Amino acid sequence: MVYPEASRWGAPDSLAPLYDDVYRADGVLSTVNVVEALQEFWQVKASRNGGAGSGGSGALVIYESVPAAHPPYVCYVTLPGGACFGSFQNCPTKAEARRSAAKIALMNSVFNEHESRRISEHFIEKAVAEARASFAGDAASHQDPSAGIAAFRFMLEANKGRTMLEFQELMTVFQLLHWNGSLRAMRERQCSRQEVVAHYSARALDDAMREQMAREWASREREAAATGGGVLRSELARAERELRAARLAARELRFPKEKRDILLLAARLAPPQQQQ
Numbered sequence: 001m002v003y004p005e006a007s008r009w010g011a012p013d014s015l016a017p018l019y020d021d022v023y024r025a026d027g028v029l030s031t032v033n034v035v036e037a038l039q040e041f042w043q044v045k046a047s048r049n050g051g052a053g054s055g056g057s058g059a060l061v062i063y064e065s066v067p068a069a070h071p072p073y074v075c076y077v078t079l080p081g082g083a084c085f086g087s088f089q090n091c092p093t094k095a096e097a098r099r100s101a102a103k104i105a106l107m108n109s110v111f112n113e114h115e116s117r118r119i120s121e122h123f124i125e126k127a128v129a130e131a132r133a134s135f136a137g138d139a140a141s142h143q144d145p146s147a148g149i150a151a152f153r154f155m156l157e158a159n160k161g162r163t164m165l166e167f168q169e170l171m172t173v174f175q176l177l178h179w180n181g182s183l184r185a186m187r188e189r190q191c192s193r194q195e196v197v198a199h200y201s202a203r204a205l206d207d208a209m210r211e212q213m214a215r216e217w218a219s220r221e222r223e224a225a226a227t228g229g230g231v232l233r234s235e236l237a238r239a240e241r242e243l244r245a246a247r248l249a250a251r252e253l254r255f256p257k258e259k260r261d262i263l264l265l266a267a268r269l270a271p272p273q274q275q276q
Contacts, residue, residue, distance in 0.1 A: 063076070
């Protein structure tokens with residue numbers, strides 16, 4: 001399922017070139033430690049919202065550095081609520097990659113506080129229309145969009161008042177369920193949208209869910225082996241392209257990153273066939 005462009009959920013592209021140096025209200029140039037500022041932002045937000053303890057897991061910002069022997073280095077940061085951003089600059093050190101990821105995550109976090117980022121009826125209508133348009137332009141997909149779009153609308157309706165960054169993990173779960181074919185299977189079993197959303201709203205996007213999807217993709221690869229396989233290879237190549245494009249464009253990228261991670265796990269469970 002291709003939902004609206006990831007840039008819709010993030011800060012405007014014009015914010016991307018900003019660096020650590022910022023001007024204070026009095027016009028004095030000041031330097032911000034963006035890694036510390038990002039963590040403090042979410043701790044304050046959790047405290048203000050009466051979250052499960054300021055500074056606790058409810059405000060935890062998680063960094064993930066991509067293993068590499070030489071630059072450019074890449075780092076991802078996942079925010080409370082599930083949104084994920086990556087280093088969008090050419091980073092000569094691992095520390096700079098972390099700062100680059102923190103910069104775009106902090107800008108999106110601040111921008112996300114604007115009232116226009118809250119899920120409203122107007123927001124829902126526009127988002128659903130963009131979802132339909134995005135799916136219509138996705139020539140590589142052969143899935144029926146109706147189930148995914150209906151579930152998308154239902155999820156948005158159930159989360160009115162929240163911001164998109166706070167809604168991101170649930171949205172990613174349903175993007176993955178559609179991509180994996182699980183939504184269609186649940187519809188064939190006559191599960192209602194309310195039942196599906198209620199079930200997955202209470203589930204975290206964790207290793208157990210990733211492993212379950214990876215096993216399904218590994219099974220597809222084995223089934224396709226008789227005709228040459230290549231299911232995982234083509235899906236993984238597509239996910240890698242989507243992830244890199246989103247990262248370099250400083251867009252939210254949780255969905256392509258999760259796809260890539262699931263497919264890498266599936267490849268370990270059922271190694272893809274080698275090209276002849």
